[in-house]
Amino acid sequence: MTEIFNLPAMLGRWTLNRIQIFGRSGIFLCLAIFQGFLRPLRPGRLIKEIEFIGSKSLLIVFVTGLFTGMVLGLQGHHTLTQFGAEALLGSAVALSIIRELGPVLCALMVTGRAGSAMAAEIGIMKITDQFPALEMMAIDPLKYVISPKILAGIISLPLLTAFFNVVGIFGGYLVGVKLLGVNEGAYFGKMVSAVTFTDIFGGVLKSLTFGLVIAWICSFMGYTAQATTEGVSRATTQAVVFSSLAILVMDYILTSLLL
Amino acid sequence: MVIVKNLVKKYGSVVASNHLNCRFETGKVTVILGGSGSGKSTLLRQVTGLEKPDSGEVLFDGLDLTRATREQLYEKRKKMGMLFQGAALFNYLTIFENIAFPLREHTQIADNVIKTIVTMKLEMVGLRGTEDLMPSQLSGGMMKRVGLARAIVMDPKIIFYDEPTSGLDPISTGVIDKLIRDLNRKLNITSVVVSHDIESCFRIADRIIILYYGDIIAEGTVEEIRNSTDPRVIQFINGNPEGPIPFTRTDKNYLDEILS
Numbered sequence: 001m002t003e004i005f006n007l008p009a010m011l012g013r014w015t016l017n018r019i020q021i022f023g024r025s026g027i028f029l030c031l032a033i034f035q036g037f038l039r040p041l042r043p044g045r046l047i048k049e050i051e052f053i054g055s056k057s058l059l060i061v062f063v064t065g066l067f068t069g070m071v072l073g074l075q076g077h078h079t080l081t082q083f084g085a086e087a088l089l090g091s092a093v094a095l096s097i098i099r100e101l102g103p104v105l106c107a108l109m110v111t112g113r114a115g116s117a118m119a120a121e122i123g124i125m126k127i128t129d130q131f132p133a134l135e136m137m138a139i140d141p142l143k144y145v146i147s148p149k150i151l152a153g154i155i156s157l158p159l160l161t162a163f164f165n166v167v168g169i170f171g172g173y174l175v176g177v178k179l180l181g182v183n184e185g186a187y188f189g190k191m192v193s194a195v196t197f198t199d200i201f202g203g204v205l206k207s208l209t210f211g212l213v214i215a216w217i218c219s220f221m222g223y224t225a226q227a228t229t230e231g232v233s234r235a236t237t238q239a240v241v242f243s244s245l246a247i248l249v250m251d252y253i254l255t256s257l258l259l
Numbered sequence: 260m261v262i263v264k265n266l267v268k269k270y271g272s273v274v275a276s277n278h279l280n281c282r283f284e285t286g287k288v289t290v291i292l293g294g295s296g297s298g299k300s301t302l303l304r305q306v307t308g309l310e311k312p313d314s315g316e317v318l319f320d321g322l323d324l325t326r327a328t329r330e331q332l333y334e335k336r337k338k339m340g341m342l343f344q345g346a347a348l349f350n351y352l353t354i355f356e357n358i359a360f361p362l363r364e365h366t367q368i369a370d371n372v373i374k375t376i377v378t379m380k381l382e383m384v385g386l387r388g389t390e391d392l393m394p395s396q397l398s399g400g401m402m403k404r405v406g407l408a409r410a411i412v413m414d415p416k417i418i419f420y421d422e423p424t425s426g427l428d429p430i431s432t433g434v435i436d437k438l439i440r441d442l443n444r445k446l447n448i449t450s451v452v453v454s455h456d457i458e459s460c461f462r463i464a465d466r467i468i469i470l471y472y473g474d475i476i477a478e479g480t481v482e483e484i485r486n487s488t489d490p491r492v493i494q495f496i497n498g499n500p501e502g503p504i505p506f507t508r509t510d511k512n513y514l515d516e517i518l519s
Contacts, residue, residue, distance in 0.1 A: 128350070129344070132304075132309050133347035135309055136339060136340075136341040137360070137413075138336040138365065139364055140329075
């Protein structure tokens with residue numbers, strides 16, 4: 001019986017807890033970005049993080065992009081031929097990739113590859129006392145470790161997405177034009193006339209947001225992980241789950257704002 | 260000189276520091292002894308400013324670290340070195356880069372000079388030749404020695420050691436003890452050592468502070484502690500299982516709990 005009466009209290013406590021975590025993560029993000037622009041700037045650290053999040057994700061983004069484009073080419077051709085409109089394949093592939101699939105799939109792949117590693121790395125630094133060690137050397141761990149990661153996320157994601165888009169369109173070209181015989185001029189011609197600046201701007205805006213969201217959630221999860229091995233593994237899992245969900249939700253919100 | 264005044268720190272209902280007053284004198288080795296959970300690591304974290312006390316003061320060269328701004332604290336930290344329990348080496352940097360790290364961050368020293376300094380520090384801890392290894396390739400004792408080399412690379416005035424010999428074999432323990440002594444004697448570095456290793460403590464200490472659940476129960480030179488008549492101190496330094504310090508956590512009667 002008492003459980004029923006306790007239910008509102010529990011619900012309230014749970015909600016307050018979430019709001020608190022959300023607020024703390026907001027302060028964490030603002031501080032990390034703000035500190036990132038204060039002296040001493042550490043360009044070396046930033047480049048290293050861009051290498052980790054960006055360059056090292058190129059292969060996985062390439063493969064994902066290629067197959068996404070190829071599947072779109074196949075599906076698009078199959079559907080469009082029913083209306084005799086296979087000439088529109090180029091614009092169908094390009095628009096779906098630039099507007100939606102590029103930013104979203106790219107962000108999901110980066111979450112899986114770099115986001116999880118980011119959370120785990122930060123968590124491990126935490127349980128092995130590396131943050132207090134930095135503190136004792138008069139170096140702000142937030143500025144030294146977190147700021148470059150968040151800036152690198154914001155910088156890398158649009159670039160990776162652009163790469164994904166190119167590869168995806170090429171994948172659609174391989175299947176549509178080379179395999180299924182769509183006219184090459186129609187494929188690219190329709191694409192150029194269909195894709196507007198707004199589409200590209202929307203895609204870039206999305207990928208910027210996703211880059212921020214991934215780096216924010218993953219580094220916050222690692223930073224606030226419980227200082228135990230279970231804590232770090234839980235933080236890593238949560239980082240990936242929350243980032244992925246946040247990407248999908250943000251995608252809906254951004255799309256509804258952009259359309 | 261570090262002076263601790265009326266330091267209070269509570270975690271929920273657990274009192275980790277109960278109105279502590281003590282001082283770490285310049286050029287002396289002070290060892291903080293105590294069992295697990297006696298609040299000695301908490302004291303160290305408060306003295307270094309890593310954790311804020313609930314109330315009280317920590318005066319470091321006249322500056323109250325508990326009220327200092329971040330800039331003031333960081334300025335003082337450049338004069339502190341700390342050896343963490345697990346050495347806390349940066350796992351993504353080589354041994355050389357780990358030790359060179361504070362120099363690269365805080366000074367404009369040229370690379371070849373940094374190399375000389377790092378070599379000298381590594382020689383002091385007897386690990387010259389390990390420059391290009393990663394921390395994961397070293398044993399626990401070697402990691403602690405690298406940690407020590409990193410702690411002294413900025414030539415600090417005071418070094419804090421968090422359980423420097425726990426988990427080490429007797430020879431590594433002896434090496435670390437000797438290093439702590441040497442650094443103190445030769446470079447006149449003030450040392451604060453948190454430990455529960457009685458033998459090593461008696462070898463290195465000028466002064467000993469014994470903590471027991473947040474309270475200082477004894478303070479004095481090695482001789483004074485050895486000759487103490489306080490039953491708690493006698494039990495602690497002899498490691499007696501029976502005595503005024505209970506080993507079990509609960510006051511509940513064992514028989515009652517078993518038979519209930």
